[in-house]
Structure formats: C-alpha cells, structure tokens
Amino acid sequence: MTLRNAVVGLALFASAPALAAEYGAAGCGLGSVIIGNKPGFVQVFAATTNGTFASQTFGISSGTSNCADTSSGAKSAKAFIETNREALVKDMARGSGETLRSLAAVAGCSDAGAVGSMLQSRFDSLVGKNEGLADRVVGSLKADETLACNNLG
Amino acid sequence: MALASVFMRPLLRLLAVAAFSVAAPVVAQSAEATSATPEAVPALPPTLDVEALLAKARAARLSEAPAWRHLGHWRDGLFGTRSEADGPALFLAPDGANNPAAELEATVRALFATPVPPEPLEGKLDPTTMHALCRFPARAQWLVQQLGVPPERLPPQACPRFAEFWDRMRSVEVTVIFASYHLQSPASAFGHTFLRFDRPPDSAADDDKLLRQAVDYSAATDTPNAVVYAVKGLLGGFQGHFHAYPYYYRVREYADIESRDLWEYKLGLTPQQVAVMLAHIWELGFTHFDYWYLSENCSYHMLGLVDAAAAGTLALSAQVRWPVLPVDTLKVLSAQQGLIRGVTYRPSLRTQFLARYTPLSQPLRRKARLLADTPSEPLEGLTAQEAVSVLDAASDLYDLRHGEELLDDAMTEARKGRETLLQRRAAHRVPSPPLDLGPAPQRPDASHGSRRAALGVGVDHLGAVSGILDFRLAAHDLGDPPGGYPDGGELEFMAARLRVAPALPWRQWVERLDVVRASRDAAWDDFDKPPSWVLAVGGLSRQDNGCVGCLAGRVLVGGGASFSLGRFGPVVGLQGHTELLAGPRSSASDRTSVALGLGPELHLRWTFGERFSTVLRGRWLYQPLVPDRVRWDATGLTRFHLGKFLSVGLEGGAVDGRWRTSALVFGYF
Numbered sequence: 001m002t003l004r005n006a007v008v009g010l011a012l013f014a015s016a017p018a019l020a021a022e023y024g025a026a027g028c029g030l031g032s033v034i035i036g037n038k039p040g041f042v043q044v045f046a047a048t049t050n051g052t053f054a055s056q057t058f059g060i061s062s063g064t065s066n067c068a069d070t071s072s073g074a075k076s077a078k079a080f081i082e083t084n085r086e087a088l089v090k091d092m093a094r095g096s097g098e099t100l101r102s103l104a105a106v107a108g109c110s111d112a113g114a115v116g117s118m119l120q121s122r123f124d125s126l127v128g129k130n131e132g133l134a135d136r137v138v139g140s141l142k143a144d145e146t147l148a149c150n151n152l153g
Numbered sequence: 154m155a156l157a158s159v160f161m162r163p164l165l166r167l168l169a170v171a172a173f174s175v176a177a178p179v180v181a182q183s184a185e186a187t188s189a190t191p192e193a194v195p196a197l198p199p200t201l202d203v204e205a206l207l208a209k210a211r212a213a214r215l216s217e218a219p220a221w222r223h224l225g226h227w228r229d230g231l232f233g234t235r236s237e238a239d240g241p242a243l244f245l246a247p248d249g250a251n252n253p254a255a256e257l258e259a260t261v262r263a264l265f266a267t268p269v270p271p272e273p274l275e276g277k278l279d280p281t282t283m284h285a286l287c288r289f290p291a292r293a294q295w296l297v298q299q300l301g302v303p304p305e306r307l308p309p310q311a312c313p314r315f316a317e318f319w320d321r322m323r324s325v326e327v328t329v330i331f332a333s334y335h336l337q338s339p340a341s342a343f344g345h346t347f348l349r350f351d352r353p354p355d356s357a358a359d360d361d362k363l364l365r366q367a368v369d370y371s372a373a374t375d376t377p378n379a380v381v382y383a384v385k386g387l388l389g390g391f392q393g394h395f396h397a398y399p400y401y402y403r404v405r406e407y408a409d410i411e412s413r414d415l416w417e418y419k420l421g422l423t424p425q426q427v428a429v430m431l432a433h434i435w436e437l438g439f440t441h442f443d444y445w446y447l448s449e450n451c452s453y454h455m456l457g458l459v460d461a462a463a464a465g466t467l468a469l470s471a472q473v474r475w476p477v478l479p480v481d482t483l484k485v486l487s488a489q490q491g492l493i494r495g496v497t498y499r500p501s502l503r504t505q506f507l508a509r510y511t512p513l514s515q516p517l518r519r520k521a522r523l524l525a526d527t528p529s530e531p532l533e534g535l536t537a538q539e540a541v542s543v544l545d546a547a548s549d550l551y552d553l554r555h556g557e558e559l560l561d562d563a564m565t566e567a568r569k570g571r572e573t574l575l576q577r578r579a580a581h582r583v584p585s586p587p588l589d590l591g592p593a594p595q596r597p598d599a600s601h602g603s604r605r606a607a608l609g610v611g612v613d614h615l616g617a618v619s620g621i622l623d624f625r626l627a628a629h630d631l632g633d634p635p636g637g638y639p640d641g642g643e644l645e646f647m648a649a650r651l652r653v654a655p656a657l658p659w660r661q662w663v664e665r666l667d668v669v670r671a672s673r674d675a676a677w678d679d680f681d682k683p684p685s686w687v688l689a690v691g692g693l694s695r696q697d698n699g700c701v702g703c704l705a706g707r708v709l710v711g712g713g714a715s716f717s718l719g720r721f722g723p724v725v726g727l728q729g730h731t732e733l734l735a736g737p738r739s740s741a742s743d744r745t746s747v748a749l750g751l752g753p754e755l756h757l758r759w760t761f762g763e764r765f766s767t768v769l770r771g772r773w774l775y776q777p778l779v780p781d782r783v784r785w786d787a788t789g790l791t792r793f794h795l796g797k798f799l800s801v802g803l804e805g806g807a808v809d810g811r812w813r814t815s816a817l818v819f820g821y822f
C-alpha cells in the first residue's frame with residue numbers, strides 16, 4: 001500500500017494546490033467555514049481561530065463543545081441564528097424555507113408559517129446590522145405570545 | 154421520554170440500568186433507573202467469576218468473531234493481524250493493536266473491575282483513568298450479550314461524559330450523506346461522505362434535519378504548504394479523527410458555499426444497531442487513524458462504522474476496492490439487500506437558483522439578472538407574484554456570485570446590496586411557495602463502475618494492424634456513460650492503453666499511460682462563467698516529428714472557456730495548452746528528447762441522452778525546443794452506451810500526420 005501510494009503521491013504534485021481545500025472545517029465557529037473557503041488559506045488557519053482544535057482528538061467526547069447541543073433553549077437558538085445567518089435572513093425575507101422551519105423547531109414554536117410571516121413583516125427592523133441579529137430575532141419570537149415559542153426559556 | 158426509552162433500551166438496558174446508572178439523564182429520569190445512582194446502590198453486586206467468563210470467551214472463540222474484529226478494526230494482513238487504529242487509546246492490552254485475543258481478555262477484566270470516581274464534567278478526558286465501561290460501551294454491550302452476563306452484575310459505574318454524549322447524539326436512524334463532486338477542485342472532485350444521525354422531530358415542525366448531528370472523519374492537517382499536504386495525505390502522514398457537528402454546518406459549507414448537491418442515503422439499520430454505532434463512535438473518539446487519501450479515507454471509515462454497527466453480519470469495508478472512492482462506498486452499501494432504505498436529494502444553492510430561474514419568461518429572467526447586478530433596479534409593470542419570483546431568483550443568483558464575501562461580518566458593499574434585495578422581497582408580504590425541483594438527477598451510485606477495461610482492433614497510417622488493450626482503475630471520462638456523473642467533469646486515475654502490434658517496436662505500443670487526468674468543461678451561461686481546465690500527468694509514446702516512437706513522460710496543463718450550442722446541443726470550448734514531453738531518444742535519428750509545446754486547443758463534446766457521447770479535440774502547438782517548431786494533433790471518439798456496463802466506440806487520432814484509429818468494446822465494473 002505504501003509503495004502504491006508513494007507512486008501516486010509523486011504524480012499528484014501538480015494538482016496539489018487544490019488538495020488543501022478538501023476535507024472539511026477543523027473548528028466549529030463560523031471562522032472555520034469562512035476562512036476555510038478563502039483562497040490561500042488552509043484549514044489549519046481555520047483551526048487556530050478556534051480553541052477547541054488542540055483537543056480535537058476528543059472531538060467526539062467533548063462534543064466539539066461550542067457547537068454542541070442544538071436541541072433546545074435560547075442559547076442554541078442564538079447559536080443556530082449566528083451560524084445560519086445568510087440562509088436565515090433570506091428565508092425571513094421570503095417568509096418560508098427550511099432554515100426558518102428549523103429555527104422554529106429550535107425555539108419550540110408550534111407554527112413555522114406564523115413565525116415566517118412575523119419575521120417577514122418585521123424584516124427591516126430585525127436585519128439592518130449584523131451585531132445583535134440573534135438577540136433581536138429571539139427577542140421578537142419571545143415577545144409574540146401568539147407564536148407560543150416555548151423553548152426559549 | 155417515551156421516545157428516548159425506545160432507543161435507549163437496546164444499549165442501555167444492558168448497560169445503563171446497572172452500570173451507567175447515572176450515565177444517561179434520560180434513563181435517570183425514568184422510573185426503572187431512579188434508584189440506580191451510585192449512592193443508591195446498597196452494595197456492590199456479588200463478585201463475578203471473571204476467570205470463568207474468560208474461559209467461556211475462549212471456548213466460544215469470541216476474539217475471532219467478526220463483530221469483535223470490527224470493534225477493534227483489526228485486519229489480517231501480510232504481517233499478521235493489525236488494527237487500523239493508530240492511536241494507543243483504543244486498546245487496553247499492551248499488544249492489543251496486534252492481538253485481538255489479548256485485548257478481549259483485558260477488556261473483560263477491565264469491564265468487571267471496581268468502579269472508579271466518575272470523570273470530570275469539563276475538560277479533556279484522560280482515557281487511561283476511565284473505567285472500561287465508560288470507555289468501551291459498544292464492546293461492553295457486545296461482550297455482556299455474548300457472555301450472558303445479567304446487566305445487574307456489572308459494576309455500578311457512573312459515566313457522566315458518555316451520558317452527555319449519548320443525550321446529544323441519541324438517534325434511531327442513520328443516513329449516509331454524499332456531498333457530490335466538487336469540480337472546481339481536483340481534490341474534492343471525487344466527493345465526500347459522512348453520516349447524519351436522525352430521530353423523529355422534537356417539535357411540531359415538520360422537518361428539523363438541519364439540527365441533527367453529523368459525524369465525519371477527516372484529516373487534522375498541520376501544514377499550509379500544498380505540496381507537503383498532498384504528499385502527507387497520500388502517504389498517511391496526517392492523523393484522521395471523527396468529529397460531530399450539527400448538520401447545518403455541513404449544509405452551509407457544501408450546499409451553499411461550494412454549491413454541491415447533497416445526496417442522503419437512509420440506512421436500513423435497526424435502532425439497536427444505530428445505538429451500537431454511536432457507542433462505537435464514542436470509543437473511536439479517543440484514538441486516531443492515519444489518514445490515507447486513497448484507502449483509509451473518510452468513506453472507508455464510514456463503512457467501518459456500519460460494519461461495527463452490524464455486529465458481524467456485514468463486512469463492507471473489506472469489499473470496497475482500492476482506490477476507495479466515495480461513490481464506490483455508496484455502491485457497496487446499495488449492493489446490500491435492504492441496507493439503503495431511501496434516497497433524498499438536497500439541492501445546492503446553484504440547483505435551487507436554476508429551479509427558480511428556469512421557469513421564468515425571458516423578460517423576467519432578464520430582470521432577475523439585472524437585479525443581481527443592481528439590487529435597486531426598478532421593477533415596474535410586474536404583478537406582485539412576478540416580482541416575488543424575480544426577487545427570489547435574483548437573491549439566489551446574488552448569493553451564488555457573492556457567497557464568500559457575504560460571510561464577512563463587515564458591512565461590505567456586497568452585504569448592502571443583498572440587504573436591499575431582501576428588503577424589497579420582504580416588502581411583499583407573501584411566503585414563497587416550496588421549490589419545485591422536478592425529477593431528481595440520476596443517483597450517484599447508479600453510475601457506471603469506476604473500473605474500465607476495453608478490447609479492440611486498430612490500424613495506423615502505415616497500415617499496421619494492432620490489438621488494443623485498455624484499462625483504467627478509476628473513474629470517468631467524457632466519453633463514458635454519463636448517468637450519475639456531473640456534466641463536463643472528467644477524472645481518470647491510472648489509465649493505460651496499449652496498441653499491441655508485433656510488427657512495431659514495443660516502445661510504440663504505449664498509446665497512453667495516465668497516472669492522473671482531470672478536466673472540467675462547464676459551459677458559460679447567462680449567469681455563470683466557470684473556467685474550463687485540464688490537467689494530466691503520465692506518459693506516452695511520442696508520435697510527433699521530433700521523436701517518433703519515443704517513450705516520454707507527459708505533463709499537460711490547460712485552461713479556457715466553453716460554450717453550449719443550444720440546450721441539447723454540443724458544448725464547444727477553447728483552451729490554451731502547455732504540454733511538456735520528456736524522455737530518452739530511441740535512435741540517433743531522433744531530434745529531441747524534450748518537447749515543450751504551447752498553443753490553442755479547440756474541442757467539441759456532445760452527449761446525446763444516455764446513449765451517445767462524442768468528443769473531438771484539435772490542437773496547434775508551438776514548440777520552441779523542437780526543430781520543426783510546430784506540431785498539429787487531433788483526437789476524436791464516439792461511443793454508444795448499451796447501458797452502464799457496456800459501451801462500443803470508434804476512436805481516432807493524428808499527430809503531425811501520423812494517424813491511427815481503433816474500434817473498441819468497453820466494459821465497466
């Protein structure tokens with residue numbers, strides 16, 4: 001096997017620059033996705049933006065901690081919003097979509113369609129700037145009692 | 154909690170009730186486990202006769218059982234039995250990596266050892282201080298079952314970290330995800346596979362797949378140098394680890410940013426088997442494997458996990474051939490009766506955009522393109538419904554063009570433009586209807602086999618008749634049956650063709666010997682201008698005026714653009730090529746040993762349905778190092794596909810007026 005791979009390895013030099021882009025993000029925050037896809041960067045840089053990498057041997061047992069638990073709670077709703085920002089904002093503008101339904105599920109809202117209408121109608125005031133997007137969206141879900149989003153604590 | 158108990162039971166009735174006691178909060182909350190905290194256990198259970206258990210294990214030859222071999226990833230090879238795991242933490246016995254029997258004995262002893270203080274809830278785990286029950290839950294489950302030990306006889310060990318893991322991951326189903334070919338990058342061109350663990354939705358929302366946990370195996374790279382990276386990757390120089398992330402990370406990364414369609418293959422495993430798989434992933438979290446891009450790669454280890462889950466009833470990782478291509482692992486899975494329970498298709502951003510854009514009329518398409526260029530472009534004279542359709546198509550196109558810029562947190566121009574578009578869309582207070590994607594494309598596992606062999610006869614300009622032998626290890630060229638492969642993508646690995654003509658010197662027999670050859674020929678359209686490129690490394694027998702019949706190494710690099718002549722018409726492309734040929738002269742009359750050629754290449758390819766493929770190429774190369782300076786060459790092929798296993802074809806080529814043709818029958822397997 002080693003010999004076979006060695007032969008191949010020598011031959012693949014020419015395609016090397018692109019090889020570095022494969023095999024996934026090393027970290028967990030958006031940094032890994034962002035930087036990992038910028039030309040000229042390799043995943044190792046993504047990894048250093050994320051402190052969990054050094055102990056990634058335990059990526060399974062430690063749950064790659066900062067992307068753990070997406071099952072419930074305002075905290076996981078906010079984490080979800082941050083990571084899915086672009087897709088979510090687009091779904092909010094459209095008043096429908098899978099990312100929006102998933103947010104409704106994280107937040108424990110019973111009617112994803114109603115969540116979509118509410119976020120669409122308040123789009124201008126919610127989006128505007130990036131900072132605090134998650135807080136504003138979670139706040140508006142909590143404030144609207146008719147949505148009954150019961151997972152936001 | 155009813156749900157939890159359904160799939161907790163198989164694994165944890167054996168383990169949690171007695172051994173994991175407080176392990177799983179879900180269990181702790183259920184009536185049967187409330188009394189099982191360590192404090193609540195009045196006394197240690199009666200001591201088991203471990204020696205008797207070991208004797209039983211030896212008599213039953215448990216260490217030779219396929220289930221045990223899969224849990225330790227032992228494989229029999231030339232140098233005896235060895236585990237594929239390269240980190241020490243998967244083994245308790247000092248020689249456990251090479252000795253399944255010693256490892257089994259050490260595991261049985263450790264499982265029944267006195268409980269230890271539970272591991273801390275935070276921080277890095279030290280496997281050496283953990284009790285074997287907490288460290289090897291999948292082994293424990295299997296051994297306890299095989300040895301017929303009642304669960305209450307296990308030591309009352311608490312495993313809070315495994316409990317935490319279990320609560321996060323617990324699932325009833327597992328789905329293999331194939332992130333399809335990424336043609337922008339030769340390294341990702343073969344695709345990628347990982348697993349998603351599913352349970353029925355927690356809430357009333359109809360679909361929360363994005364929130365489920367995905368597990369993949371990837372190399373921990375440690376170098377920014379691409380050449381070092383390639384060599385280490387091919388020679389097993391990186392450590393590979395398993396990781397768990399929410400599925401939405403992967404969807405954003407692959408489907409949105411890289412615009413790769415995702416295929417989801419739901420596996421027909423029982424909830425018990427899924428539980429064993431998860432417990433085994435936990436065990437593997439303590440170790441690493443050396444990452445081999447062409448053999449022990451991401452896809453290989455996914456098969457290894459299925460093997461471990463199946464407890465000896467499957468041996469998939471032994472079935473997949475070298476090199477291990479992700480699509481071949483899908484074929485191994487789907488060849489097992491009942492193992493694939495359903496396939497769904499998750500469209501990439503690009504596919505979604507096309508589904509929104511294609512149904513629009515020409516004036517509306519034009520509007521959508523204008524909007525994607527200038528988000529404030531007025532939209533007069535459209536009905537509300539038309540405006541919504543146009544804005545939805547335009548925002549997808551905008552994201553396709555600006556995807557990576559938009560990930561920047563700063564308020565860039567790109568971000569402002571997007572916001573303008575989306576604000577205009579939100580002003581229409583109607584939800585967009587679900588996207589109609591039409592019929593899904595052909596499944597990737599339904600494509601032709603990666604290996605190809607062909608036989609044929611040929612004749613050349615001298616009238617010499619030759620027999621033709623052709624073999625390729627992997628995977629696809631533009632003349633092969635197109636189903637399941639991306640249009641215009643080509644990736645060949647270890648491909649050779651010999652023209653066996655006893656009348657000619659053997660050096661002339663090597664028509665081509667490509668170690669690797671990859672190309673992308675994607676046509677430009679209204680909204681996307683992808684580059685087309687080709688890259689080939691290998692050797693051939695030269696036919697040009699500079700050195701006829703000389704064996705030479707070859708490196709070819711080319712780039713350009715391609716255009717489609719109508720929706721079902723041919724694709725025509727123009728590229729600039731640089732080709733280097735180098736090798737010894739075969740006789741004194743040969744003029745050059747090295748030829749560097751630079752020049753334009755024109756090609757045409759036409760795939761007609763699933764049946765016909767035609768590719769024509771012609772080149773003019775300027776060769777500064779060769780006395781003749783100019784070289785012409787051309788190749789052409791046409792093939793008729795009799796299904797995905799068999800094709801027949803005619804091919805021809807000419808270099809500096811020396812032509813040769815062949816008729817071939819191709820088999821794919």
